[in-house]
Amino acid sequence: MSEKFDVVIIGAGAAGLICAAEAGKRGRKVLVLDHAKKPGRKILISGGGRCNFTNYDVSANNYLCRNPHFVKSALSQYTNWDFIAMVSKYGIEFEERDHGQLFCVDSAKQIVNMLLEECQQAKVQLRYQQDVQQIEQSEQGFTLMANANAIECQSLVIATGGLSMPKLGATPFGYKVAEQFGLPIIPTSAGLVPFTLHKQEKEDFEALSGIAIPAEITAQDGTVFKEALLFTHRGLSGPAVLQISSFWKAGQKVTINLIPEADVDELLTIAREQHPNQSLKNTLARVLPKRLVEVMVERKELVDKPLKQFNDKQLKQITEYLENWTIAPNGTEGYRTAEVTLGGVDTDHLSSKTMQCKNINGLFFIGEVMDVTGWLGGYNFQWCWSSGFVAGQHA
Numbered sequence: 177m178s179e180k181f182d183v184v185i186i187g188a189g190a191a192g193l194i195c196a197a198e199a200g201k202r203g204r205k206v207l208v209l210d211h212a213k214k215p216g217r218k219i220l221i222s223g224g225g226r227c228n229f230t231n232y233d234v235s236a237n238n239y240l241c242r243n244p245h246f247v248k249s250a251l252s253q254y255t256n257w258d259f260i261a262m263v264s265k266y267g268i269e270f271e272e273r274d275h276g277q278l279f280c281v282d283s284a285k286q287i288v289n290m291l292l293e294e295c296q297q298a299k300v301q302l303r304y305q306q307d308v309q310q311i312e313q314s315e316q317g318f319t320l321m322a323n324a325n326a327i328e329c330q331s332l333v334i335a336t337g338g339l340s341m342p343k344l345g346a347t348p349f350g351y352k353v354a355e356q357f358g359l360p361i362i363p364t365s366a367g368l369v370p371f372t373l374h375k376q377e378k379e380d381f382e383a384l385s386g387i388a389i390p391a392e393i394t395a396q397d398g399t400v401f402k403e404a405l406l407f408t409h410r411g412l413s414g415p416a417v418l419q420i421s422s423f424w425k426a427g428q429k430v431t432i433n434l435i436p437e438a439d440v441d442e443l444l445t446i447a448r449e450q451h452p453n454q455s456l457k458n459t460l461a462r463v464l465p466k467r468l469v470e471v472m473v474e475r476k477e478l479v480d481k482p483l484k485q486f487n488d489k490q491l492k493q494i495t496e497y498l499e500n501w502t503i504a505p506n507g508t509e510g511y512r513t514a515e516v517t518l519g520g521v522d523t524d525h526l527s528s529k530t531m532q533c534k535n536i537n538g539l540f541f542i543g544e545v546m547d548v549t550g551w552l553g554g555y556n557f558q559w560c561w562s563s564g565f566v567a568g569q570h571a
């Protein structure tokens with residue numbers, strides 16, 4: 177005998193939980209299955225344990241998707257303000273950080289507890305440590321096996337996320353289900369991820385590990401982010417690098433303005449007038465970490481001598497170099513540390529209004545498993561809330 181549900185959701189992460197609560201509120205009998213021991217593990221570790229749950233400023237421009245218009249409907253049906261209203265209703269204190277990012281003041285756990293409370297009120301059943309197998313289409317909808325128990329449902333929602341952080345339970349399950357039902361997958365890769373450097377550069381910059389500077393970073397496709405850049409013992413990280421990594425392709429270079437806040441040419445020209453005997457190194461150390469300037473001199477990218485020995489053209493060349501410091505990353509740290517997965521289930525085969533497959537009634541994909549990737553800044557969770565909400569109205 178199989179158990180019967182109206183809706184089965186696979187994945188008790190951000191997208192799965194909000195979808196479950198919404199479907200349950202409509203009176204649907206909902207079951208959530210997850211192979212992990214507990215729900216929302218990525219929410220718990222996100223934002224350094226404080227969960228950057230959304231952003232004050234959300235639009236389709238903050239997302240990468242092969243169809244750039246796809247996200248618009250869901251983002252307008254369930255907005256950042258809708259989620260902020262729920263967070264406020266639960267009395268969860270939050271704060272705004274740079275670029276409109278909203279974080280819990282206390283703990284990301286409050287977001288998980290809020291979603292679980294919503295599920296409980298909507299009488300959603302949650303089961304953990306479930307091994308889900310054998311999904312098949314049936315006359316009523318779908319049948320599947322979970323820990324060797326047969327389950328039937330009218331609607332099946334896949335909310336199993338992407339490949340990033342396998343240690344937290346990420347699997348390619350969602351892509352396999354998509355393939356089984358004939359939906360194409362846009363090739364996946366790690367996004368919002370630190371860069372690794374080639375051997376020589378890694379050795380040269382290793383000593384700078386832990387140093388952060390404000391920077392403006394540009395990808396080969398022209399995308400620009402102005403954020404902090406961090407040197408690490410493996411390469412480059414920090415928000416600037418995480419953001420641009422989603423726009424970078426193997427073999428490409430990135431260009432970095434190392435002093436975006438100052439007019440470097442003016443600074444050097446005035447310094448040469450006022451302190452002609454001051455070394456270039458000591459002059460630049462006023463606007464850059466001294467150790468970074470030293471490494472550039474050691475790498476013979478800059479020549480250190482008194483400012484009076486540089487002519488105008490040479491000062492301009494130094495400015496040009498510092499404003500367009502170019503580096504070709506060796507690669508990225510990959511799924512092990514990536515915050516998200518680029519690519520995923522092709523949105524051309526899904527309804528942008530409901531997240532339901534266009535050709536398979538009752539099958540839905542929501543959250544990160546889809547070919548929708550947000551920028552750093554709360555946009556990925558907002559996509560989970562928006563896509564999960566709309567699916568919850570129709571599943």
Ligand SMILES: Cc1cc2nc3c(=O)[nH]c(=O)nc-3n(C[C@H](O)[C@H](O)[C@H](O)COP(=O)(O)OP(=O)(O)OC[C@H]3O[C@@H](n4cnc5c(N)ncnc54)[C@H](O)[C@@H]3O)c2cc1C
Binds near residue numbers: 340555560
């Ligand atoms: C370190 C880190 C920090 C982040 N910080 C932020 C942030 O502050 N703000 C932001 O917007 N985004 C952040 N992100 C991205 C965000 O966490 C994800 O985009 C989001 O969690 C995706 O939600 P999801 O529900 O689609 O998938 P997930 O949260 O990955 O949930 C998928 C669920 O499916 C389950 N599952 C997987 N495979 C199976 C299977 N075979 N059988 C059964 N269950 C399965 C998993 O156990 C999991 O519970 C961060 C990511 C990481 C890794």
